Structure formats: C-alpha cells, structure tokens
Amino acid sequence: MGFNFKNDTPIYLQIIEEIKKLIITGKYLPEQKLPSVRDFSASFCVNPNTVQKALLELESDGLIYTERTSGKFVTNDLTVIENAKNEAIVKLTLNFLNEAQTLGITKQIIIDIIESESDL
Amino acid sequence: MILNLYKHDYKKMSKILNYMYVITLAFALVTRIVSIWENVKLIFIIKQVLAGFTIAGAVNIIVNTFVHILKNVITSFYKDESYLTHTLPVSKTQLLVSKYLSAITLVVVSVLVCFISLVTVYYSPETITMLKTLISATLLEFNMSVEAFIVMVVLLLLFQTLALTTLSFVAIIKGYSYNEKRILFGLIWFFVIYIVSGIVMLIVSAIILALQGNAHELLSETISQQTFKTIVIVATVCYALYSVVYFFTANKLFNKGVNVD
Amino acid sequence: MNVLQINNLNKSFQNKQVLKDISFTIKPNRIVGLLGKNGCGKTTILKIVNDLLTKDSGSVLVMGNPISVETKKLISYLPERSYLDSDSKVIEVIKFFETFYSDFNKDKARKLLKELGLDENARLAKMSKGMKEKVGLVLVMSRSAKLYVLDEPLGGVDPATRDVVLKTILSNFDDGASMLITTHIISDVESILDDVIFINDGKIILQGEAETLREEHGASIDEIFRRLLK
Numbered sequence: 302m303g304f305n306f307k308n309d310t311p312i313y314l315q316i317i318e319e320i321k322k323l324i325i326t327g328k329y330l331p332e333q334k335l336p337s338v339r340d341f342s343a344s345f346c347v348n349p350n351t352v353q354k355a356l357l358e359l360e361s362d363g364l365i366y367t368e369r370t371s372g373k374f375v376t377n378d379l380t381v382i383e384n385a386k387n388e389a390i391v392k393l394t395l396n397f398l399n400e401a402q403t404l405g406i407t408k409q410i411i412i413d414i415i416e417s418e419s420d421l
Numbered sequence: 422m423i424l425n426l427y428k429h430d431y432k433k434m435s436k437i438l439n440y441m442y443v444i445t446l447a448f449a450l451v452t453r454i455v456s457i458w459e460n461v462k463l464i465f466i467i468k469q470v471l472a473g474f475t476i477a478g479a480v481n482i483i484v485n486t487f488v489h490i491l492k493n494v495i496t497s498f499y500k501d502e503s504y505l506t507h508t509l510p511v512s513k514t515q516l517l518v519s520k521y522l523s524a525i526t527l528v529v530v531s532v533l534v535c536f537i538s539l540v541t542v543y544y545s546p547e548t549i550t551m552l553k554t555l556i557s558a559t560l561l562e563f564n565m566s567v568e569a570f571i572v573m574v575v576l577l578l579l580f581q582t583l584a585l586t587t588l589s590f591v592a593i594i595k596g597y598s599y600n601e602k603r604i605l606f607g608l609i610w611f612f613v614i615y616i617v618s619g620i621v622m623l624i625v626s627a628i629i630l631a632l633q634g635n636a637h638e639l640l641s642e643t644i645s646q647q648t649f650k651t652i653v654i655v656a657t658v659c660y661a662l663y664s665v666v667y668f669f670t671a672n673k674l675f676n677k678g679v680n681v682d
Numbered sequence: 683m684n685v686l687q688i689n690n691l692n693k694s695f696q697n698k699q700v701l702k703d704i705s706f707t708i709k710p711n712r713i714v715g716l717l718g719k720n721g722c723g724k725t726t727i728l729k730i731v732n733d734l735l736t737k738d739s740g741s742v743l744v745m746g747n748p749i750s751v752e753t754k755k756l757i758s759y760l761p762e763r764s765y766l767d768s769d770s771k772v773i774e775v776i777k778f779f780e781t782f783y784s785d786f787n788k789d790k791a792r793k794l795l796k797e798l799g800l801d802e803n804a805r806l807a808k809m810s811k812g813m814k815e816k817v818g819l820v821l822v823m824s825r826s827a828k829l830y831v832l833d834e835p836l837g838g839v840d841p842a843t844r845d846v847v848l849k850t851i852l853s854n855f856d857d858g859a860s861m862l863i864t865t866h867i868i869s870d871v872e873s874i875l876d877d878v879i880f881i882n883d884g885k886i887i888l889q890g891e892a893e894t895l896r897e898e899h900g901a902s903i904d905e906i907f908r909r910l911l912k
C-alpha cells in the first residue's frame with residue numbers, strides 16, 4: 302500500500318482514518334482477524350509504534366477488539382460499523398459544504414447539480 | 422573463532438599466489454622432463470630458458486608473498502573491508518594473531534613451493550656433491566659440518582623473516598595512527614625501528630665477543646669459527662626476541678583502537 | 683536500560699572538530715532518525731559506535747557496555763559503502779556471517795534474498811550497486827540484534843525500491859530492538875521514525891519525538907529541518 306501521508310496531521314490519525322475506511326467499505330469484514338502491527342507497519346511503511354497507537358484508539362472507539370492470544374479483530378457489532386460509516390459520510394459532506402461555501406456556491410445550486418446527475 | 426579468521430585471511434591472501442604456485446611448479450616439471458634430452462643442443466637451450474622461467478617464478482612468488490601479506494593487513498584493517506573486520510565480534514588481538522599466523526603459513530608454503538621447484542629443476546647427485554664441495558670449501562677454515570651450517574642459516578633466515586614481518590605490522594599500525602601521510606609515516610617508523618634494533622643487536626654481539634676475548638676480530642678481515650657461531654646465534658636469538666617484542670607492541674598499539682579511512 | 687547512550691561525545695580530525703558535545707539516548711523498541719546534510723557528522727557518530735573511529739572524549743554505551751566485542755554482538759551495522767569482497771558469491775558471504783555472528787539466521791537470509799529477487803549463487807562483482815545494497819540489507823536484517831544501525835539505507839535506490847527496502851526493514855527487526863537510521867533525504871524515512879535527532883555542523887540542533895514535533899510545528903519533519911537551517 303504505502304500511501305502518501307499529509308504533512309500537517311499526525312500520522313497515527315491518518316492511519317486511523319485509513320483502517321476505518323477499510324472496515325466501512327467491507328474490505329475487512331466483521332469478526333475478521335486484522336493483520337499484525339508489524340504487517341500493518343510494513344504495508345503502510347510506517348513506524349510500528351504509530352500503528353500500535355492507532356489500533357489502541359480504534360479499539361477504544363469499539364471498532365476493533367483484542368482476543369488475548371490471537372490478535373486483533375474487527376467488531377461484530379454492526380451498529381458500531383454503521384455509526385462509523387455515517388460519521389464518515391457526515392464528515393465528508395460537511396467538508397464539502399464548507400469548501401462550497403468558501404467558493405460562494407449556494408445550497409440550491411448543489412441540490413440542482415445532484416438532481417441533474419441522477420445516475421449517481 | 423580465530424581458526425575461522427585464519428582461514429578467511431589465508432584464503433584471501435593465497436588466492437592469486439595459488440596460480441603462481443601452479444605455474445612455477447609446472448615450469449619446473451616441464452624443465453625437468455625436457456632435460457631428459459638435453460644432449461641435443463637445441464633442447465639444452467630450451468631447458469636453460471625454462472629453468473630461467475622457473476627461477477623468475479620463484480622470485481615472483483617470494484615478492485608477491487610479502488606484498489599480499491602487507492596488502493591484506495592494510496585493506497583488512499583500514500580500507501573498505503575494515504567495516505567488516507572491526508564490526509565482527511572478535512577481539513583486536515584475535516584479528517592480529519590471525520594476520521600473523523596466516524602470514525607465517527603463507528611464507529612457509531611459498532618457500533616450500535620455491536624450494537620444490539628448484540629441486541625439481543636442478544636435483545641430481547652431481548649437483549648435490551658440487552654444492553657440498555662448494556659449501557665445505559668455504560667452511561674449511563671454520564671447521565664446521567655442512568649440515569650444522571645449513572641448520573644455522575635456515576634458523577637465522579626464519580627468525581629474521583618473522584621479525585621483519587612483525588615489524589612491518591607494527592609500522593603499518595603506527596603509520597595508520599596518523600591522520601594523513603599514513604604510508605609515509607609507516608615507512609619512517611619501519612626504518613627507525615629497524616635501525617635501532619640493528620644497532621642493539623650489534624652492541625650485544627660486541628659485548629658477548631668482548632667477554633669471549635674476541636672483540637678485536639670485529640675489525641679484522643678474518644673471523645674465527647667461534648666468532649662466526651657467536652654472531653649467528655646472537656642474531657638468531659635477537660630476531661626471535663624481536664619477533665615477540667614487535668608482536669606485543671603491535672597488539673598494544675592496535676588495541677588502542679583504529680581510525681579507518 | 684537504554685539501548686544506546688551517548689554522552690558529551692567529541693571528535694576532531696586534525697584541527698577540525700567534527701563532533702561537538704553530542705548527547706542522546708535510544709530506548710528499546712524505537713526507530714530513531716539521525717538527520718542532517720552530508721558531511722554534518724552523522725557517519726562519524728556511527729563509526730565511533732561501531733569501533734571504526736576512536737573518540738576524543740565522552741562516553742558511548744550500548745546496553746550499558748562500552749564499545750567492545752560485547753557491543754559488536756549487539757549491533758547490526760549497515761555501512762554506507764560496500765565492504766564485501768566482490769570476488770565472493772552471495773551464499774559465501776551468508777556463510778561467513780553465519781560463522782561469525784551467533785544471532786545470524788541463515789534461513790531468514792535466504793528467504794529475504796528470494797523476496798528481493800536476488801540469486802544466492804551470483805557473484806557480487808556481477809551485481810549492480812542497488813543489488814549489492816540489497817544484499818547488505820539482507821545480511822544486516824537477518825541478525826537478531828539489539829540495535830540496528832543503518833547508514834543511508836536508501837542512499838542509491840529509486841522510489842520503487844525505496845518502499846521494498848523500508849518494508850524489509852520494518853518487517854524484519856526484532857521485537858524490543860531499536861534502530862538508528864541516518865539520511866539526508868528526510869522525506870524518505872519520515873513515516874517510520876519514532877524519534878528524530880537533527881545534526882548540523884557536528885552539533886545536535888533539535889531532538890524529540892517525531893509526532894510531537896509535527897504537532898508542535900504543524901509541519902512535516904522535513905519542513906521543520908528546512909526551517910531550522912534557514
């Protein structure tokens with residue numbers, strides 16, 4: 302994978318976003334075992350301690366859980382995943398709206414565009 | 422561990438020399454075979470040329486032996502390869518002992534190869550008799566057996582070679598303790614120590630001869646058998662002692678640490 | 683116990699002082715970047731840690747030991763220059779390492795060679811610079827050392843190889859071990875560092891945790907370094 306990180310945000314936050322994305326899009330299914338810290342670290346090309354920090358954060362959010370001996374798994378609680386998904390959508394939309402506002406685009410124009418691109 | 426280092430060092434130094442051994446021995450052997458028909462004038466000339474090649478090969482082996490010994494010490498301790506040498510989990514003393522032992526082995530093997538080559542080319546009952554007569558003629562006034570003379574000379578040469586090899590180790594290590602002109606400083610130290618050691622040896626000889634009441638012979642043209650023996654023995658013992666002293670000096674200097682290129 | 687502890691280290695060549703009062707520590711399980719321009723003294727520090735240069739003053743301790751045979755067992759060092767006998771085959775070098783380092787894992791080395799697409803029967807003399815660098819990396823990462831010291835591991839590699847090299851480094855160092863990496867191209871290794879030490883002209887000008895510095899300055903480590911040198 303080895304994606305490009307943004308320079309101004311801490312890397313662990315970017316990794317959290319990245320792993321969340323993999324979970325909401327179903328790349329990692331509920332109750333699926335996650336790669337080890339080392340594997341994540343190698344595939345993202347980031348520091349293992351940074352991955353560890355990101356995973357702890359995801360665990361406290363309830364998106365993943367630890368089985369004492371066998372590693373980390375995606376939660377089986379579908380509502381948590383659903384919430385994360387909604388949160389992501391809201392966040393994405395708000396970001397977009399903010400951007401649109403700075404460009405002076407009104408809500409009505411946006412709605413018009415969405416309706417005309419009906420196949421979306 | 423030292424055995425592994427020794428093998429590594431010996432293998433590296435002997436790589437090119439092995440080819441020279443084979444070539445020189447081959448020349449010697451061919452010379453010998455050709456000499457079966459040396460009654461034919463043309464073949465006799467060819468034999469002389471081949472014998473010349475063998476001797477050149479032998480000289481080449483001896484020169485290259487020392488070149489490779491010195492080159493190996495310098496590259497292994499101070500050039501690119503030093504990054505491997507000094508990061509191995511072995512002590513500086515082990516590194517040095519390995520260089521020392523592998524150098525001695527190389528000299529012995531080279532000398533043996535040269536000796537065998539020359540014997541192959543020139544051995545015949547007549548040449549041995551001729552050599553014996555020649556040596557005993559010179560030894561006549563010393564009243565000494567040929568065998569005893571040869572043993573004394575071989576021992577002397579052995580310890581002299583040993584001392585010079587160890588001295589060159591000291592000189593290299595000392596030279597490379599400077600930040601620049603390292604080879605030059607090495608050469609200077611080599612000659613300084615060599616001359617001082619020589620003077621010490623001379624003084625010791627003079628003292629012992631004086632104790633024997635033969636000191637005047639040092640300035641006369643002929644020397645007695647006893648004086649000759651004394652000088653050879655003193656020199657041999659001195660070189661043996663020097664070898665030990667030089668080795669410990671090299672080891673002490675080396676253990677202070679290195680500054681590689 | 684600190685994996686590496688350097689206190690007030692000084693070193694001069696002739697009249698030029700190349701290291702001025704260098705002090706830093708590396709804790710277990712950390713990847714530390716020693717960052718600075720070429721010729722700033724990074725390699726000199728690594729050479730002192732690896733017994734290739736003598737120090738003028740100060741102290742260097744590896745797991746509490748002064749530089750000695752003991753510390754050489756603990757450090758796996760990748761020098762910047764190629765130091766292997768180019769007449770040898772890769773497998774011969776592997777055997778050499780196996781003989782001398784008790785923590786060298788030959789099977790792992792062969793596995794890594796395969797992963798990196800290197801032929802173990804090839805002679806080093808016939809390999810490109812990049813391939814030789816990979817062989818060096820395999821040798822170093824096949825040891826289970828306490829401290830890995832990598833001098834410009836991405837020195838001559840192209841961007842595609844860069845990721846392969848970083849992956850090899852990240853997936854092969856032992857748990858609890860630490861790593862000291864030098865580079866003059868910070869952006870190459872920025873994402874793998876726990877701590878950074880900036881060096882300029884033989885002096886440490888800034889050191890700290892990478893994420894903290896990024897947050898404090900609101901900029902990448904690369905950017906922070908550029909600003910510092912302005």
